[in-house]
Each structure stands twice: as structure tokens, then as C-alpha cells.
Amino acid sequence: MLLHARDLVQRFDGTTVLDGLSLTTGDIQSLVLVGPSGGGKTTLLRILSGLDVPAGGSVSFDGVPLPRDEAALRDYRRTVGTVFQAYNLFPHLSALDNLLLPLVHVHGLTPAAARERVREPLERFHLAAHAHKRPAELSGGQKQRIAILRALVVRPRRLFFDEPTSALDPEMTSEVLEMIRKLKAEGVQFVMVTHEMAFARSIADEIAFVSDGRVLASGAPADILDRCADERLRSFFSRILI
Amino acid sequence: MCYADRMPRWLAHVVVVAVFAALVAAAFARIEYAWNWAGVWEYRQKFVQGWLATVGISFAALVVSMLVGGVAALCLSSRLPLVEAVGRVYVEFIRGTPLLVQLLIGFYVVASAVGLDNRYVVGTLVLSLFSGAYMAEIFRGGLAAIPQAQRDSARAIGLTPWQTLRLVILPQALRLVLPPVAGQLVSLIKDSSLLSVIAISEFTLNAQEVNAFTYSTLESYLPLAAGYLLLTLPLSALARWLESRVRFEA
Ligand SMILES: Nc1ncnc2c1ncn2[C@@H]1O[C@H](COP(=O)(O)OP(=O)(O)OP(=O)(O)O)[C@@H](O)[C@H]1O
Ligand SMILES: [Mg+2]
Numbered sequence: 001m002l003l004h005a006r007d008l009v010q011r012f013d014g015t016t017v018l019d020g021l022s023l024t025t026g027d028i029q030s031l032v033l034v035g036p037s038g039g040g041k042t043t044l045l046r047i048l049s050g051l052d053v054p055a056g057g058s059v060s061f062d063g064v065p066l067p068r069d070e071a072a073l074r075d076y077r078r079t080v081g082t083v084f085q086a087y088n089l090f091p092h093l094s095a096l097d098n099l100l101l102p103l104v105h106v107h108g109l110t111p112a113a114a115r116e117r118v119r120e121p122l123e124r125f126h127l128a129a130h131a132h133k134r135p136a137e138l139s140g141g142q143k144q145r146i147a148i149l150r151a152l153v154v155r156p157r158r159l160f161f162d163e164p165t166s167a168l169d170p171e172m173t174s175e176v177l178e179m180i181r182k183l184k185a186e187g188v189q190f191v192m193v194t195h196e197m198a199f200a201r202s203i204a205d206e207i208a209f210v211s212d213g214r215v216l217a218s219g220a221p222a223d224i225l226d227r228c229a230d231e232r233l234r235s236f237f238s239r240i241l242i
Numbered sequence: 243m244c245y246a247d248r249m250p251r252w253l254a255h256v257v258v259v260a261v262f263a264a265l266v267a268a269a270f271a272r273i274e275y276a277w278n279w280a281g282v283w284e285y286r287q288k289f290v291q292g293w294l295a296t297v298g299i300s301f302a303a304l305v306v307s308m309l310v311g312g313v314a315a316l317c318l319s320s321r322l323p324l325v326e327a328v329g330r331v332y333v334e335f336i337r338g339t340p341l342l343v344q345l346l347i348g349f350y351v352v353a354s355a356v357g358l359d360n361r362y363v364v365g366t367l368v369l370s371l372f373s374g375a376y377m378a379e380i381f382r383g384g385l386a387a388i389p390q391a392q393r394d395s396a397r398a399i400g401l402t403p404w405q406t407l408r409l410v411i412l413p414q415a416l417r418l419v420l421p422p423v424a425g426q427l428v429s430l431i432k433d434s435s436l437l438s439v440i441a442i443s444e445f446t447l448n449a450q451e452v453n454a455f456t457y458s459t460l461e462s463y464l465p466l467a468a469g470y471l472l473l474t475l476p477l478s479a480l481a482r483w484l485e486s487r488v489r490f491e492a
Contacts, residue, residue, distance in 0.1 A: 051397060078400035087391035092413045102399040105409060150399065 001158055001189050002027050002062050003048075009056035010043050010213075017043045018054065019213035028205035030184055032221075033193045035210035036236055041193045042162055044210060048191055049160040050077040061158075078106055081151025081159045086167040088147035089135040095146045096122075096131040102154050118153050125149060125179060141172030145179050158189035166195060201225055211236070281456035282465070292448030293469045299366050299444060300431045300473070306370035307430065308423075311377025318382040329378065336375035341436050344368055349440040365437040373430045380422045384415035417485075424481030428474045435470075445469055 003025045010018035018040050025031055033041045046052040048059060050066060050073045059066045067073055089098050096118070103114035122128040127149065130142055138146065144164055151159055161180070165173040177199050183190070184203055194200055200207060201221045208218035217224055249257075317329030336344070348368040349361060358364055388411050396406040438447035445466060453462035 049398065051394065074397075074400055074402065077398060082398040084391065084394065084398075087389060088395050090392065090395070090410055090414075092417065101409065102401075105405055106400040154399075 001025070001029070001031075003031065003059075003191075004061075004063075005044075005048075005057065005059045007057040008044070008047065008054045008059065010040075010047065010052070010054050017213055018047075018057075020057070021210070021214050022057075023208055023215045023218055025206050025208075025218070029187070029189050030203055030205050031191045032200040032204035032207045033191065033210050034195070034197070034200060034207060034224075034236075035216075039211040040213045041210045043213075045160055045162050045191065045193055049080060049082040050074075051082065078154070079157050081148075081154065081156040083144070083147050083151055083159065083161045083164050085163045086140075086143075088150070089143055091135050094132050094134055095127070095138065095142075098135070098146060099131075099150050099153055102150065107154055118149070121149055121153055125182075139172060140168045141175045144168065144172075144176045148176070148179060148183075152183070152188070158191065159183075161190060161192040161194070163193050163195065197225070209236070275460065277461065278456070278458045279461055281458050282452055282461040285452045285455065288448045288452055289445070289465055289469065292443065292445035293472075295443060295448075296431070296434055296445035296469075297473065299362070299369070299437065299442070300434050302366050303369040303373060303430055303434065304427055306366070307373035307377055310370055310374030311381055314374060314378035315381030315385060318378060319385055333375045333378050336372055337379075341369075341372050341433055342439060344372055345436060345440055361440050361442055365440055365442045369430065369434055369437065372433065373426060376426050376429075377423065380419050380426060381415070383422075384419035385411065387418055388414050420481060420485050424477060428477055431473050431477070432470060 003023065005021060005023045008018045008021040009016065021040065021044060033044065035041055043052070047054050047066075053068050053073070067076060089095070090101070093101065096115075099118045099122075100111065100114045103109045103117060104111055109117065119128075122131055125145055127142065127145060130138055130146075135143055135146075148159070148161075148164070164180070165176050168176065173196070177196065180190070180192070181203060192200075192203075204221050206219060207221050207224045209216045209224055314329050314332055317325050318333065320326045320329070345365065345368050349364050353359065353364040392410055392414070393406060396410045401409065434444060435446035437444050438450065441447070449462050449466040453459055456462065
């Protein structure tokens with residue numbers, strides 16, 4: 001994917017959260033957004049995934065601009081997948097029914113075809129035994145892996161992850177990160193927000209450092225994480241890379 | 243662990259009811275009440291007719307009040323100030339005034355003014371509007387209790403607003419509101435007894451008439467209480483059963 005974001009502005013109740021953010025990537029498979037809390041990562045990701053419309057500026061993927069009206073944005077969202085920090089799944093449905101819902105109601109598969117579609121991925125990620133459980137009966141890591149599968153089985157062009165592991169304990173974190181690593185190996189494209197720096201370094205084709213509503217630096221992981229040219233990057237990394 | 247911890251639930255209910263009944267019986271024995279069931283028995287048809295009228299009115303008002311409450315809840319949840327205001331004024335006005343006054347004004351003023359003279363229809367409508375205001379607040383609370391994250395998830399997978407309501411919000415909200423709605427329906431059935439003030443020949447009015455004919459107050463009103471319990475107890479039981487079936491949180 002070639003991402004091109006220009007002069008993005010977003011305001012909530014008068015406060016400017018994205019302040020003319022611009023970001024251009026090469027033709028990469030994975031982009032990781034890092035930066036201090038409140039810097040605007042989630043706000044940016046919600047715009048990229050078609051959930052929010054920026055107050056100003058424009059975004060394009062592979063040269064195709066994101067639409068601004070809700071109906072066209074909905075069509076766009078149907079071609080991508082988004083996984084939030086937590087509470088992704090619908091608690092009144094079993095894990096399996098969570099997977100089937102978008103396939104049947106959004107993508108028009110018959111229930112039988114939808115079941116056939118999810119069978120193999122459930123097994124590959126060792127979730128088949130949990131498919132009939134409600135979210136309340138799943139561990140945090142299982143919930144997130146089902147949420148990722150739900151985004152994946154519709155065969156999206158790319159996925160968006162917003163801190164998918166920050167609500168999980170270390171063991172569950174590694175099972176979710178392992179899944180994302182597998183997806184990368186299979187060729188899945190994604191944009192991910194994370195505070196897992198070691199993971200970011202190994203998974204990212206490019207890293208963008210987002211702070212105060214702007215991208216302060218972006219590029220290959222080694223360039224961003226090791227050179228630390230900017231004072232704000234230096235202080236950010238010295239705090240989280242103990 | 244003593245037996246009281248392990249006794250079956252139904253048996254516990256039977257025991258409590260039996261003790262309560264014994265106390266009531268003892269109270270009656272003490273005041274040496276002279277029962278006269280024979281007089282009241284003559285009028286059993288009136289009880290049956292009144293009870294059936296109450297069942298019919300309650301059922302109709304139950305359906306209409308849920309519709310009214312659903313629409314009013316959507317008004318209350320609206321982002322448009324004028325729509326929200328309509329819902330809010332309706333709910334506060336109805337909940338802040340006695341049903342008695344609403345029935346009298348509804349029947350003698352509003353219904354007369356628009357030429358609606360079927361008192362059963364007017365009574366059922368007023369009761370529905372009354373109960374609908376309470377339903378509206380219950381439904382609004384149910385909708386508001388669904389976290390924003392659920393709407394985000396629904397949008398993220400590409401559901402339309404209508405699909406989001408139908409597949410995500412309502413199934414969860416209905417589970418939440420089931421207990422309070424059941425409680426409101428029980429209230430509605432009992433509130434229907436006030437329709438006697440506009441001379442609707444329902445269960446309570448008929449019991450009052452039997453009392454006037456026979457001068458047997460308790461013999462007229464004890465069957466009345468039993469008749470209402472006959473409606474409300476199964477409703478509560480049904481609500482509890484539904485609640486246990488649709489529960490999804492651990
Ligand atoms: N819907 C909203 N309404 C009002 N303010 C918001 C809203 N969403 C975000 N903000 C504000 O915008 C700023 C940036 O938030 P954002 O969630 O994008 O940061 P972030 O980089 O994702 O932070 P974190 O690492 O804590 O998740 C914060 O100051 C936040 O309070
Ligand atoms: Mg965030």
C-alpha cells in the first residue's frame with residue numbers, strides 16, 4: 001500500500017487534535033504508528049479506516065482518495081478491517097456468529113458458505129474449539145484473535161489495529177502478536193498502533209512517530225528508533241525503552 | 243450447611259406462602275369475621291366478565307404502550323432538539339400527573355372534544371399513553387446502556403445504521419430492559435383498575451358493584467386480589483424465565 005495523507009486536521013469541541021498531519025509512505029506492507037499518549041494516533045487511525053471524516057485534508061491509499069460521504073465511506077469500510085483495543089465482539093453472539101455476521105449481512109454469503117469460509121481460519125489459529133462460546137467465556141487473547149479473524153474472513157484489502165494488545169496480560173499479548181506476525185508472513189497489509197516497541201521494530205516496514213497531532217518522523221524502523229534525531233522522539237523512547 | 247441452604251426453590255416459595263397464609267387466616271380468626279360467600283357466589287358471572295375485560299384492556303394497552311414507548315424512546319434519544327423536546331415533554335407531563343386526572347381529562351375533555359365516545363377505547367388509549375411514558379424511559383435507558391464501542395464495531399464491519407440497530411443494539415438492549423418492562427407491565431395491569439372512574443365495567447368496578455349489592459366487602463375484594471395475581475404472577479414468572487434464557491454476560 002502507498003499511503004498518502006496530506007494536511008489532516010481534526011478537531012473535537014474546539015480542541016485541535018490533528019494539526020495539519022502529513023504522511024507519505026513507500027509501497028509497503030505494514031505501517032506502525034507510535035508516539036505519546038494523546039498524540040493523535042487513534043484519531044488518525046479512525047480516519048484511515050473510514051470511521052471518522054477529517055475536518056480538513058485528504059487521504060489516499062494507492063492513489064485512491066477516501067470518500068467523505070457516509071454511504072461511500074461505508075462501502076470503503078467493507079473493503080478493510082478494523083480491530084480496536086477491546087470490546088470488538090458482539091457479546092450476545094457466539095464467537096462463530098460474530099464471524100458469520102459480516103459475511104452474511106454485509107457480504108451476502110449464504111450461512112452455509114460463510115461457515116465454510118471460516119472453518120479453515122478457525123482451525124489454523126487454534127480457535128475452532130472455542131467457536132461456540134460467547135465472548136464472556138473467552139480469554140482476552142482469544143477475544144482479540146476472534147476479532148482479528150472477523151476482520152480477516154471478509155478478505156479485506158488491509159487491516160487497521162489500534163493497540164490490539166494493550167488491554168492484555170503478557171502471555172495473551174504474545175499470542176495475539178504471534179497471530180499478527182503470521183498474517184504478515186501471509187502477505188496481509190496493515191496499519192497498526194502499538195506501544196510494543198520490540199514488536200514494532202520487527203514487524204514494521206515503516207514506522208511513523210505521531211505527536212501533538214503531527215507526524216514528527218517516519219521511515220524505516222532503524223532510522224526512527226535508533227537515530228532519535230528529534231528531541232521529542234528521544235524523550236519518548238527513553239521513557240518507554242527502559 | 244443446614245437444610246435451608248439446599249432446599250429446592252419451589253419448596254421455599256411454598257413454605258413462605260403457607261406461613262403467610264396462616265398468619266392471614268389467624269388474623270381473620272381473631273376478628274371473628276362472619277363470612278358470606280353465598281351472596282357473592284350469586285354474582286360470579288360479574289367477576290368473570292370484569293376479569294375478562296381487564297385482560298382485554300390490559301393486553302391492548304400493553305401492545306400500544308410498547309409501541310408508544312418505543313417511538314418516544316427514539317424521540318428521547320434523538321439528536322434533533324425539537325424531537326427530543328417532544329419526547330421529554332410527553333414523558334415528564336405524563337409521569338408527573340396522576341393517572342386519575344389523565345383519565346378524567348382524557349375522557350370528559352379530550353375525547354368529547356374530538357367526538358370519541360367509546361369509553362373502552364378512550365380508557366385503553368389513556369392507559370397506553372400513561373404506561374408508554376414509563377416504557378419510554380426504560381427503553382431509552384436500554385439504548386443508552388449499549389457502549390459506543392459496539393456502534394463503532396458495527397460501523398467498522400460495514401453495517402448500515404438500520405442493521406446496527408436490528409442486529410447489534412436491539413438484541414442487547416432488549417435483554418437489559420426485560421426485567422423493568424415486565425415490572426411496568428405488572429403495574430399496567432393493576433393501574434387498569436383506575437378505569438373504573440370513567441365507568442368502564444372492568445374487574446375492579448364489577449367487584450365494587452358486587453360489594454354494593456351484597457355488603458360483603460372482603461368476599462368481594464379478596465377474589466379481586468386473586469384475579470390480579472392470576473395475571474401478574476405468570477407475567478413475572480415468564481419475565482424471569484426469559485431473562486435466564488437470554489442472559490449472555492458471565
Ligand atoms: N471523540 C473525542 N472527543 C473529544 N476529544 C477527543 C476525542 N477523541 C480524541 N480526543 C482527544 O484527542 C487527543 C488525541 O487523542 P487520540 O486518542 O488520538 O490519542 P492517542 O495517540 O491514540 O493516545 P493513546 O496512546 O492514549 O491511545 C486527546 O487529547 C483526546 O483527549
Ligand atoms: Mg489511542
